[in-house]
Amino acid sequence: MSADLLLNGTPEWSSANYSVIEDASPLSAADTQGGVGSFSATVPLRGNTRRLWNKTVEMSDPERGKTTGRITEITGSSNGAATITADSRLIALDVERAIAAFTGDLGDYLRGVLGACGIEEGVWVDEQIAERAVVMPGWEGNVWDVLKEICHTQQIEVALVSNNVVVRFPRERVAQMHRTSQQSWTIATGELAQSVVAYWDEKEWVERGLIYPAGGWNTDVDVIQVGAGETLEVELDLEPTGEDGTGAGFSAVDVEQPTCVSEVWLDNVTESCYTISGGDNLIIPPQQWYDGGGSVTVEPIEGGTRLLLRVTAPAEEKYAPYSLSMPADSDDYSSLRLLGSGVRYIRHRVELAVPGVDGDQASKEVGVEIPGRFLDSYADAWHAAQRAVAAFCMPDASIGFQSRGIHRIGDIGSYRYPTDADFEADYAGLSTDDWDEQYEGWTVDQWDEMWAAKTREDFTNQAFGNIAGARMQIDGTWYRITSATTTAATTGGTAVADTIDADFEQAWAGATVEDWDAVWAGRPVEDWEAAPLEGAPA
Secondary structure, three states: OOEEEEEOOEEEEEEOOEEEEEEOOOOOOOOOOOOOOEEEEEEEOOOOHHHHOOOEEEEEEOOOEEEEEEEEEEEEOOOOEEEEEEEEHHHHHOOEEEEOOEEEEHHHHHHHHHHOOOOOOOEEEOHHHHOOEEEEOOEEEEHHHHHHHHHHHHOOEEEEEEOEEEEEOOOOOEOOEEEEEEEEEEEEOOOOEEEEEEEEEEEEEEEEEEEEOOOOOOOOOOOOEEOOOOEEEEEEEOOOOOOOOOEEEEEEEEEOOOEEOOOOOOOOOOOOEEOOEOOOOOEOOHHHHHHOOOEEEEEEEHHHOEEEEEEEOOOOHHHOOEEOEEOOOOOOEEOOEEEEEEEEEEEEEEEEEOOOOOOOOOOEEEEEEEOOOOOOOHHHHHHHHHHHHHHHOOOEEEEEEEEEEEOOOOOOOOOOOOOHHHHHHHHOOOOHHHHHHHHOOOOHHHHHHHHHHHHOOOOOOOOOOOOOOOEEEEOOEEEEEEEEEEEOOOEEEEEEEOOOHHHHHHHOOOOOHHHHHHHHOOOOHHHHHHOOOOOOOO
8 A cells, every 4th residue: 555645635656665753742740751752764866855855745545544744854866766764744833832831721722822833723622621720830941842742641642643632631542453473561669769859839820910020029139230331231030049949939920010119028019119228228219310321121031931031220330339228227128119910839849759659769869859830739730640650660561563454444434424423513503594505506516525524534544643642442452542653554553551440440440359360369469560450351
């Protein structure tokens, strides 16, 4: 079977020598894998082939579906063939962006993040995921890396299915191998650690509140000082400053510009303001500061995790240096107070010991530290840490496989077409008049194409994008496919052990203690860890 490669919707080549690589979104902070995916194909060399770099290309296999990407490499040879390599459409997310704090539904937030990378169409978010209420802090970084962090904290996955960026729940697809030709397995000691640390942020959205100093004034807030006629730029960190990473923080969206005033008390939180002290430690009247050209401005940077403060001092040397401070009997203190909107939070810390690992065995004390920005409660942090703990105490169990196909058309019988139930669900309550108004002038071909599109992305019909992340049960263990490579002839890849509590409860539902003992009595824990569902009645 060959695949067609299309440019601007027009078939340009047909290739029987292609491969599609896809990775699953990580579901644990200990998993750093998960690429955007790519595909390549060998095609006849043409005169314009060299000029196709960076063009959008679609690959369509009638048995496996479609995938879309951007051509990143073209190589030619003297035998008249060229190899075209493309990154998937998700490569648009492998960029640096600054994303502002947000409050609302998770679906709107994810669409906003994708939109910041130019992905505004062809986005599908599961309805239950989309309706989750969230308060998200601002951030700056690689969008794909941050999305993977959101995936494991929210327990969702992102995939490219056909040309659609799909956000869905994990573990909802079961892969069936067809005519498996090769299978291998590995159980190996992984990296051992004594504990896993997770943070969580107790967040609230504020329309107008104290941004700086985050959490209120304290003795660690530095006094900012500038020389006569100078302009000083200072970055103010709004992240927690506690020694263990905890404390108060703020993620700013808007900041009220501060005004110079005559006095600021330690607990002043009513306006954005500051006082100026001269070199003689006396307060400089606000009008004198302004008349001399003094100014203080501020703007959020790095997604609102920091503020850029610009202080310009008058040229008058007599009162230099100029300090944003308030004189006090014991010591001067910073008088800079900044108000604005965004996410205010208190960061907490959770540490879970890794069971069965002592200091002599562990190669590191802390296996992983999980950021708190997308974790909202102690329970969220505890579960995130628990998911990561297994990576530092359990053996790494994985399988490699190669099969003629996974859920391919023909392998499982036939294409899934829309059913009467699909029709009734879509048109329940629609009157004849409504029907005529909606579909007046439609042809049979248009009707057929609309209904074919309703099932085109089903696992049965669309393999590309649906293989990675799918699960399969082998020898008493569930495995999740983390990476897959599909060619015209086979699908192969790697799957890692993925049995969770819900699997165990479902498999042993209704069983008695005697049923359990009949299988596991007298056997070591290591046997159960290797095949936790072995002997289960379901």
